[in-house]
Amino acid sequence: MKRDGRKLDRATQEEFRLLALRRVREGEKPSEVVKSLGMNRTSIYRWLKAACVRGKGERALAARRATGRPAKLTARQQAQVLRWVNGKDPRQYGLDFGLWTRQIVATLIDQKFGVRMGLTAVGRLLARLGLTPQKPLQRAYQRDPQAIERWQRETYPDIAATARRSGAEIYFWDESGFRADTVHGKTWALKGKSPVIERPGQRQSVSAASAVNALGGFWFATYKGALTAELFVELLKKMMKGRRKPVHLVVDGLPAHKKASVREYVESTGGRLTLHFLPGYAPDLNPDELVWSHIKRTGVARNPLRAGEKLEIRVEQQLRGLQRKRSLVRSFFDVPSVAYIWDC
Numbered sequence: 001m002k003r004d005g006r007k008l009d010r011a012t013q014e015e016f017r018l019l020a021l022r023r024v025r026e027g028e029k030p031s032e033v034v035k036s037l038g039m040n041r042t043s044i045y046r047w048l049k050a051a052c053v054r055g056k057g058e059r060a061l062a063a064r065r066a067t068g069r070p071a072k073l074t075a076r077q078q079a080q081v082l083r084w085v086n087g088k089d090p091r092q093y094g095l096d097f098g099l100w101t102r103q104i105v106a107t108l109i110d111q112k113f114g115v116r117m118g119l120t121a122v123g124r125l126l127a128r129l130g131l132t133p134q135k136p137l138q139r140a141y142q143r144d145p146q147a148i149e150r151w152q153r154e155t156y157p158d159i160a161a162t163a164r165r166s167g168a169e170i171y172f173w174d175e176s177g178f179r180a181d182t183v184h185g186k187t188w189a190l191k192g193k194s195p196v197i198e199r200p201g202q203r204q205s206v207s208a209a210s211a212v213n214a215l216g217g218f219w220f221a222t223y224k225g226a227l228t229a230e231l232f233v234e235l236l237k238k239m240m241k242g243r244r245k246p247v248h249l250v251v252d253g254l255p256a257h258k259k260a261s262v263r264e265y266v267e268s269t270g271g272r273l274t275l276h277f278l279p280g281y282a283p284d285l286n287p288d289e290l291v292w293s294h295i296k297r298t299g300v301a302r303n304p305l306r307a308g309e310k311l312e313i314r315v316e317q318q319l320r321g322l323q324r325k326r327s328l329v330r331s332f333f334d335v336p337s338v339a340y341i342w343d344c
Contacts, residue, residue: 014062018061159276174292207227229260
């Protein structure tokens with residue numbers, strides 16, 4: 001049976017060549033050797049000729065690394081491509097699209113280096129550079145990086161120091177809404193046939209507020225409709241009921257959080273409650289956002305309501321279950337975006 005040597009790995013090819021050479025040197029005829037090995041008849045004569053070159057011998061038949069097609073970009077140019085793409089926006093380079101695609105990268109390489117590359121080659125280049133296609137996180141363009149850095153380096157450390165001196169606790173507060181007909185995540189199905197998930201026909205909805213602490217403390221309450229200043233005050237009263245330690249509460253800049261009635265209530269607590277406001281458009285600084293992300297990934301969205309079941313009851317059950325898992329609550333503070341909390 002004929003054997004196609006091109007399909008063998010390089011180490012096996014070298015072994016066949018050396019075996020053929022040694023058998024011929026031991027007295028066998030080249031035609032018989034090549035026949036027994038199942039190789040092409042002309043191959044053995046090329047091997048013998050190469051091994052007869054003075055000073056070469058068996059070294060002439062050693063496997064060599066394939067050179068392949070030379071890279072179109074130098075190592076320095078490839079490093080430049082990485083700097084372009086990693087954490088940058090194509091619009092920074094005069095392109096009119098906000099997401100990196102292989103075509104966009106190819107266009108930029110052509111503009112900057114005068115080198116034309118196909119989409120497949122660009123894809124291989126990006127993979128070698130450790131870049132993968134990913135869904136980007138969305139950030140509001142109104143974010144103020146300086147305000148965020150000031151919060152992390154100055155404002156929050158001052159809050160933490162004040163809380164330590166007075167023996168107070170620090171909680172992060174946030175609100176969220178739930179709908180019975182929301183589906184998060186993906187499921188498996190045949191290609192081209194979208195799966196169907198049964199859900200309640202009645203569009204139940206409920207809102208919830210919670211406050212989370214780095215030591216695993218967790219408080220929550222559910223309510224109907226939108227949050228108003230009056231409702232916010234009522235929720236704050238519920239949270240503060242029975243607490244022995246003062247609380248420094250970090251909230252976002254929702255208008256309801258900043259109304260005069262809220263300030264009046266906070267002042268009436270005589271220092272038992274103090275409000276602090278996160279920088280605008282920076283929800284990633286709030287670990288309570290991670291609570292809602294967890295609840296929505298693992299709750300009703302994954303396990304739809306059964307007939308006659310109430311959304312509010314299901315959400316409260318899940319939040320109560322989380323309240324008992326202090327280690328899980330603490331884990332929300334290990335996310336890099338809120339690591340500044342542990343630095344104080």
